[in-house]
Amino acid sequence: MTNVKELLEDYGIDRFLEYVGAEKIRKIGDNFRSCCPIHGGDNSSAFSYHNGYFTCFSECDRNYSPIDILMIVFSLSYPEAKKRLEKLFGQEIENEDTSEITYENLENKKFIQDFKKLKESQKQEENTEFCLNDLATYQKITHEYLINEGFSDETRQFFDLRFCDKGIMRDRVVIPIDDKNGKIIGIAGRSIYDFRLLELTGQSKYFFSKGLKKSNTLYNISRADRYSDYLIVVEGYKSIWRLHEWGYDNAVALMGASLGDKQLKLLLKFNLPILISGDNDKAGKNLQREVVGKLSRYTPVEEFPIEKITSKENDSIAEIKKGDFEEWTKKIMGKYPKKILF
Template sequence: MNDFLPEDTIEEVRQHFDLVEVISGYTSLKKAGRNYTGLCPFHSEKTPSFTVSPEKQLYHCFGCGAGGNVFSFIMSQENLSFPEAVKFLANRAGIPLPERQLSEEGKKIKILKEELAEINELSMKYFRQALFKTEMGKKALSYLTGRGLDKEIINKFQLGYSLPQWDKLINFLKSKGYSQDNILKAGLASRSERGSYYDRFRNRIMFPIFNQQNMVIGFGGRVMDDSQPKYLNSPETILYNKRKSLYALNFARFQMRERDQALVFEGYMDVIIAFQKGLENCVASLGTSLTEDQARLLRRNASKVIIAYDSDTAGEAATWRGLDTLSSAGCRVKVAQLPPGQDPDDFIRKKGINTFHEEIVKKALPLIDYKL
């Protein structure tokens, strides 16, 4: 984007914002003479070493050396490239940006991404309607409340329910003008050997997966009985790449940065119950082995990472696979150990979040000790 955005447009976006006001949305600042000071949002500290100059519209941390203007700040805090940061701020300011001259193929990809994003957003709303407004959804809602979730947390994570019929969602989306092919490309439909389309997710609790800009990029679906597979996730799509995604990072990143610590769970429910109880620096790895991309995402938001996977064999194997990946990315890694047969969700619901923090998080073993 930078090579087709005029410099005067970039400057217009920069001048629109007061850096003090922008940064105050991420950390508390206090007036100190001609400048403002506060705790650095880039590293953990107890004594403020972060300074913002309203006159120069620049910031600098005397502790970690971070510095720059409104664009570099947003790039770091929102994990965006420079062009994405310009667009992010321009959208907030209501400043129109010139369209990039795309190739015909580029235009097709852009249009497809936009349509798949619409399909995902509409499907999330459909699943939520099914959860709260249908008779069959009452069973799913009862399941969630039986697992200890309240309505506030269900709404925060936009949980829903997929009806058991084979083509309910497909027919709904088709009625809104979307093609079966694009519903398939969004990962919400499957196609039989005979070429017929059917809903990928049926009779499952639905967990929307968001990117860091709060766009729905995929879904996870969980059964409410012993049928298999227990979890079914979206396939890889033009929007969703599991290797580059962390569930709930859009919610957790601010607490991760403030505490300079991230808790990595295995499952959706582990994260949601922890959030409900006030532990908001946790994410799920959307699989049993952390990738290099996921490790880099974690390191950008926190230097200390605690892996708290399930205590079963699969969890232990997943922990081993992820440890070296995290360490190579520059994270200081610890491993939390849960009682046999328990996952974080079980432990938190039975013993409470304070006990989980004291007995599991605080007693997590450093990497070298865990390997011994």
């Protein structure tokens, strides 16, 4: 016998949702959203699949297994729903613990708790602007978001990452952004919540301080080692942090999937060959082509083939292995001469 999660994902989440009558089914990343087949309605984000369970955000804030859904939608007993699911999947499945089917004893408990917390924080949010330069107002901690992403306390200290627990930056990792001289010119706030929660509550992954123009600088420009043999250019912050942990401080981030004119000039001032790595999605590929097109006439530009390392859409350097990065980087950039330091 095989567990329901494995069979469900092999069968296809979208096919199962169609079978139980869900409408407006759409795929976002590795997950699926739809209207709730239990409560109905027109909200195409009301029903969400994650790790073997479906979560309803329409009315009840509960998790449902596939058998739960069949029992409710088709008015079946547990044995009848299990038998129908086995026929649908073409294989026997393990029995579920039906002693108390509530979200409190399921894996998605934290997800639903976070959702409620985020919704509540929106109601209580202070309409105050956050301070640009006085970072002392934010906590010097390594938040569990950074730990779960595999970043060390040393990385937090090196980049002076902090955490805010109030105001419009509530529940965000605070990222100082400076210019080439090290002067802080703005702050980015990265939400600690899952993208599904942000979508459901209408919040952005990032908030930025008022007046900040990301296209006027490059993230990590003041720390980037100008004595390196080449410069690594990436999209986002996490890739910079990961590269630092691997010992690569010759990297800057565009903080987005486009190259501004001022950023172009800043890159050329390094006077180094460039290795560009966008994320493994359409925007990332477009970014790589843009950087090559705009810079290759002035300096050597090579593209990092992240699609040969990971098949996951949206993956960046932050999600791949150090060995894979080093192997490909050596192949690509090894042809350029080493700098001779006196």
